[in-house]
Amino acid sequence: MPSPNTNVCLSWLALYVLLISAIPNCVLRLKADPQIVEAGHGCSLINTTNANALTENRKNVFSLLVENISSTGFATALFGNGTNKVYGLAQCRNDLSMEDCTDCYAAAQKQIVIYCPFEIGARMIFDGCFLRYENYTFFDQAQDAGNSNVCISDASSRPKLFSETTQRLLADVRSKALKNEGFATDEISANGLSAAIYGLAMCRRTLTTNSCDVCLQHAILLVERCFSLQDGRGLDAGCYLRYSTLPFFTISSSSSSHSKIVAILVGTLGGAVIIALLWVLFIFRHSLRKLYKKVPDPSQPEESEVYFAADDDPELDHPFSYDSLRAATKNFDASMKIGEGGFGHVYKGVLSNGREIAVKKLVVQQSTRALDEFVTEVKLISAVRHRNLVRLLGCCTRGLEKLLVYEFMPNMSLDKHLFANTAKSLSWKTRFQIILGTAHGLSYLNEECRLIILHRDIKAANILLDNDFQAKIADFGLAKVFPEDITHLTTRVGGTIGYTAPEYAVHGQLTDKADVYSYGMIVLEIVSGRKYFDSKLPAPMQLLLEWAWNLYEKSKAFRTVDRRLIEEEPELNKEEILKVIQIAFLCTQGSPEMRPLMSQVVSMLISNTEILPQPTRPAFIDDNSTSNRLGSANIGWMEGSSVA
The missing domain is CATH 1.10.510.10 (Transferase(Phosphotransferase) domain 1)
Incomplete structure (x- = not known):
């Protein structure tokens, strides 16, 4: 029978092994993001003459695709006979995790049928993945008439310099992609530009190197029309090209192998230090759980207080107590009121570290519905992240008073x-x-x-x-x-x-x-x-x-x-x-x-x-x-x- 000391050692070893096995993924990808933002789509101009056969064969092709794409990020499939045959191809960006890849593919599969229910061919392009089906083999196709560009975001303050710098970046990622199995990312900075520019090039894995080059060159010509703006995409049958002043990818082709080596070295040489840090983190998080309560309980005694703050924001180093929010809003003074929402008012607040926040104070009294609204907002918004959604930073409840804390929007509503x-x-x-x-x-x-x-x-x-x-x-x-x-x-x-x-x-x-x-x-x-x-x-x-x-x-x-x-x-x-x-x-x-x-x-x-x-x-x-x-x-x- 193992001794207590043996059990302790085995526990430490298990923690160590789990930690080391997780390090490469942590290094390469820090936060899940399936990149489900539509870049484009297209439907064949020809409708099927046999809707039932198309629907069934397409469904089977999609099922075959998901089996492989969930493990490799790429798949092709074929199902059916004669004129009802369906060919399919799905591919994710190389920097997506398999989980994100699967999510992106699932969204593409759902959307392509909505856009093109009875067409004999269609394609769906998200920033993170690509899905296409046809009634003919298209796997070696680099270009077709469905190419396009997408130009968004603000214009650059120095358009000539920005255009020249972007041109160099895209030429660089094209060159690197041809040497790296059709995928590359890179970034470039230039004196006079306020931000770096990030670029990504990706070809379908079924293309030859020459076909990939032809497609990327044409995609660069397409995206040149966007160079006055800070974000652009070039889309063609065989490739996807993008540049942006925002860092929209997680790894670069040049840094992948280096990151893996670093991960191995950290795992090998720093095990003892990491285990110690893990133990400290465990104790720290265990202590915090006693303090942070993320979902308020309406059954709490009237004067009890429940509060929490988002734990992934470095400027929020403590939860939002009622007293801290009252101080931030000057005791909810009328001069700090910035608006009205359902069941209450919204106040501007300034935390002790200078961080501006918006505090929504719900007028609850005995309203069960208002309590339900509070719980709904806490549960929903704390789990939702998107650049076009106001972020919930935390909440606080004392008795019947319910407070929600949001990021502050300086230009109001x-x-x-x-x-x-x-x-x-x-x-x-x-x-x-x-x-x-x-x-x-x-x-x-x-x-x-x-x-x-x-x-x-x-x-x-x-x-x-x-x-x-x-x-x-x-x-x-x-x-x-x-x-x-x-x-x-x-x-x-x-x-x-x-x-x-x-x-x-x-x-x-x-x-x-x-x-x-x-x-x-x-x-x-x-x-x-x-x-x-x-x-x-x-x-x-x-x-x-x-x-x-x-x-x-x-x-x-x-x-x-x-x-x-x-x-x-x-x-x-x-x-x-x-x-x-x-x-x-x-x-x-x-x-x-x-x-x-x-x-x-x-x-x-x-x-x-x-x-x-x-x-x-x-x-x-x-x-x-x-x-x-x-x-x-x-x-x-x-x-x-x-x-x-």
């Missing part, structure tokens, strides 16, 4: 810039940036997040703006989490009248297209600079959606545009604005099935070639009388009113 009389007019470039950022955030919540989240209260007041006027969606108190196998939920209506989808407002039927409708209303507000309802205007203009649609039907949609924009920017991109208005009408269609997914909205916004479908008459419009604009819905249009 969108409504204050659109509707306030003293507001400085937002440029069209900024407005489009907000429209696109909001779409990205909703696409993540509705489709890409592990939990399908419906916000239910998307409106201008819940779109916050950071230092660079990037949009961030806030206030998840009314969010609904959908199980993946449920298509809709009949529930008590929540949200703000005017932004609420008709099927939800009238029948209480909540679908994944409810947020899409709300988004369409926000887009019209951003374009026009006016609220969804304004009783001060003449009757035909009071309802924004009705007024804008009437102009659209008369081919006068540009008259919807905010007069301040027209006066301040005489060279507006009229074509882009009209496209955005058309997208808004597609989002506000009466039938949920006729509205696009938010991922499709993102694609429509960033594409310069995609042909948009023509919208039909939006919901909640009735020409018969002003009092009957809502049809059968017995709901009054009142500014700012909420359905509770």
Whole structure:
């Protein structure tokens, strides 16, 4: 029978082995990110003549692909006979973990069928992976007519220097990729540029070196059109090329082997030190668990206090106690109040280290629903991370007082810039940036997040703006989490009248297209600079959606545009604005099935070639009388009113 000392030694050895085996993964990839951001997609112009055969064969091909891609990051497959044969290829970026690769592939598989349900061929391109199927063998194809580029982000302050530097970077990653089995990453800096530029090149593994070179050279020509902006992608049948001022990848081809060697040396030479650190960390975390309680318990005694702070933010070195938040907000002084949210007010706070925060103080009293909202926000937002979502930093509860702590948004909410009389007019470039950022955030919540989240209260007041006027969606108190196998939920209506989808407002039927409708209303507000309802205007203009649609039907949609924009920017991109208005009408269609997914909205916004479908008459419009604009819905249009 082993002695206690032997057991202790075996425990230490087990910890050591586990730690050493984990080191390479820690060195190479520090944080999971499946890179499920759509770069492009395409559908064949030919529909199948046998939908059942296509669906079945495609399903089998996708199943075969997932078996290999989950272990190697790459797979090809074939299933079927004759004209119904389906060829498939899937490939992930080399820097993705297998778990992230599997997640990216799953999202691509789901999305490609939505975009192209009956086409004989299609492709889906995310930043992290690529999926394609055809009824012919295409594995050695480097180029085709479906190539494109995607140009986003702000313009460089020094366009000539930025363009020259980016050109050198892409030539370098192309050269390295040809020597590294079709994949390479690199970065470059230049005097005069405020940030480094990062580049990535990847070819399909089925291409020869020569074919890879041909594809990458053409991708560079495609992406050259983006060089005035800080982020661009070149996409072709056989390759993916990207540059950005943001570090969007986790390893470089030149550093991979070096990192592995470092990991081995650390494991071999530093074992004793690491074990000691692990033991200290274990004790430290064990102590913290007694202090941090991440989900408040409504059954706690009235004066008890529960609080926590995010443990992955270096500036938050202690949890948020009630006293610390009260001090940060000057005892919740009216001068620190910056807004109102569901069930309470929002205050600006300044922590002892100078960090600015936003504190949402819920007015709970005995409201069980308010307690439920608090728990919902804590559980949801603490688990959700996206650049277009406001981050929850922590929470605190003392008795019936419930506090949520968010990152502070210096430019406040969108409504204050659109509707306030003293507001400085937002440029069209900024407005489009907000429209696109909001779409990205909703696409993540509705489709890409592990939990399908419906916000239910998307409106201008819940779109916050950071230092660079990037949009961030806030206030998840009314969010609904959908199980993946449920298509809709009949529930008590929540949200703000005017932004609420008709099927939800009238029948209480909540679908994944409810947020899409709300988004369409926000887009019209951003374009026009006016609220969804304004009783001060003449009757035909009071309802924004009705007024804008009437102009659209008369081919006068540009008259919807905010007069301040027209006066301040005489060279507006009229074509882009009209496209955005058309997208808004597609989002506000009466039938949920006729509205696009938010991922499709993102694609429509960033594409310069995609042909948009023509919208039909939006919901909640009735020409018969002003009092009957809502049809059968017995709901009054009142500014700012909420359905509770």
